[in-house]
Amino acid sequence: MSWECKYLRETFCDKRKKECCPGDAGCVLYGKYTFPLREAAEKEASPKKNK
Numbered sequence: 001m002s003w004e005c006k007y008l009r010e011t012f013c014d015k016r017k018k019e020c021c022p023g024d025a026g027c028v029l030y031g032k033y034t035f036p037l038r039e040a041a042e043k044e045a046s047p048k049k050n051k
């Protein structure tokens, strides 16, 4: 099964007017799905990382 977003142009999002980032603010998928691998990577890259 595959899905293609109607706003996607190459790697650019016509809806958000910036690079596609599925599930990010402004995306049609925002709040509907979770992206655990990306969220884990963002948390890892965050300067507020808890140790």
Ligand code: SF4
Pocket (backbone or CB within 6 Å): 005, 006, 007, 008, 009, 012, 013, 014, 015, 016, 019, 020, 021, 022, 023, 024, 026, 027, 028, 029
């Ligand atoms: S960010 Fe969301 S709305 Fe925009 S192109 Fe990507 S999947 Fe579609």
